Amino acid sequence: MVKLAAKCILAGDPTVGKTALAQLFRSDGVHFQNYTLTAGVDLVVKTVPVPDTGDSVELFIFDSAGKELFSEMLDKLWESPNVLCLVYDVTNEQSFNSCGKWLEKVRAQAPGTTLPGVLVGNKTDLAGRRAVDSAQAQAWALGQGLECFETSVKEMESYEAPFHCLAKQFHQLYRERVDAFHTLV
Amino acid sequence: MRQFDLCLSSEGSEVVLATSSDEKHPPENIIDGNPETFWTTTGMFPQEFIICFHKHVKVEKLIIQSYLVRTLKIEKTKSKEPVDFERWIERDFVHTEGQLQNEEILVHDGYCTYLRFIITKAFDHFISVHCVSAEGLVVSNHS
Structure with a gap:
């Protein structure tokens, strides 16, 4: 039995619902209050069991400011990330287009290492205003090696799946590394 | 005053703290004298472990066998x-793709009862420490 610890960067444009997603996940589905701007980083810590093992992953979720203003501060706070959760708003095409920029910024913090990641399209409850196609997002995510999810934080739908996926990927990475350590001697 | 590996658990040394523990790869593996067994870190850095000699020793040389360690700090206390x-x-440390890092450090003023090893940076998400040995002398059998 092992408990891993992962620094999870939660990134994306302002107002896509990063904080709402993190808080919903932390509280197991208790609704979050009104919108407040995140300055710098808020930390959410939660332990996620890895299915079919006795193991778990403690996620240290760095809920990060989407505003450009805080960009420089993030460079320091994002040092040595382990996993990435990239969020966009399915009704806001610009927020989807920004994902490439966010991905690049986080990956620059972990040169030469594999960085497990998920792409999360939020606000699926606003079906009539959808501007980003699921297939389009899926195709881009696949090309970037990210697992793709859609959620509605408002309807409290599928908000756990992305984090469980990250925990699973990180656990898999640990197993692979330990196997490699065995072959060294 | 014979020279031997002061770190060995068979000589009475002990790892009294480690910040990571996978029960399959416990910190005791660091001082069992066998490089095939190892301790793994299980997440974010820094990570550390403390070796207790249970006596006063004078360390003259340290040998660390590890993998993917980037920066190591060592502290001591008497x-x-x-x-x-x-x-x-x-x-x-240098990144040694596919083989163990084998770091030998000649040291000065190595009087101590405990050594603390802090891995502050790594080349990957996880690292392994296979062996730490310390050549030197026992100064006094009381700690």
Whole structure:
């Protein structure tokens, strides 16, 4: 039995619902209050069991400011990330287009290492205003090696799946590394 | 005054603290004298472990076998308890793809009862430490 610890960067444009997603996940589905701007980083810590093992992953979720203003501060706070959760708003095409920029910024913090990641399209409850196609997002995510999810934080739908996926990927990475350590001697 | 590996658990040394523990790869593996067994870290850095000699020793050379360690800091104390550690050594390791890092460090002023090893940076998400040995002398059998 092992408990891993992962620094999870939660990134994306302002107002896509990063904080709402993190808080919903932390509280197991208790609704979050009104919108407040995140300055710098808020930390959410939660332990996620890895299915079919006795193991778990403690996620240290760095809920990060989407505003450009805080960009420089993030460079320091994002040092040595382990996993990435990239969020966009399915009704806001610009927020989807920004994902490439966010991905690049986080990956620059972990040169030469594999960085497990998920792409999360939020606000699926606003079906009539959808501007980003699921297939389009899926195709881009696949090309970037990210697992793709859609959620509605408002309807409290599928908000756990992305984090469980990250925990699973990180656990898999640990197993692979330990196997490699065995072959060294 | 014979020279031997002061770190060996068979000589009475002990790992009294480690910040990671996978029960399959426990910190005791670091001082069992067998490089095939190892301790793994299980997440974010820094990570550390403390070796207790249960006696006063004078370390003259340290040998560390590890993988994917980037920066290692070593602190020491002469106290009876693991407190009042002072900075001692800091090393940047080289990335050795597919083989163990084998770092030999000749040291000065190696009088201590405990050694604290802090891995502050790594080349990947996880690292392994296979062996730490310390050549030197036993100064006194009381700690």
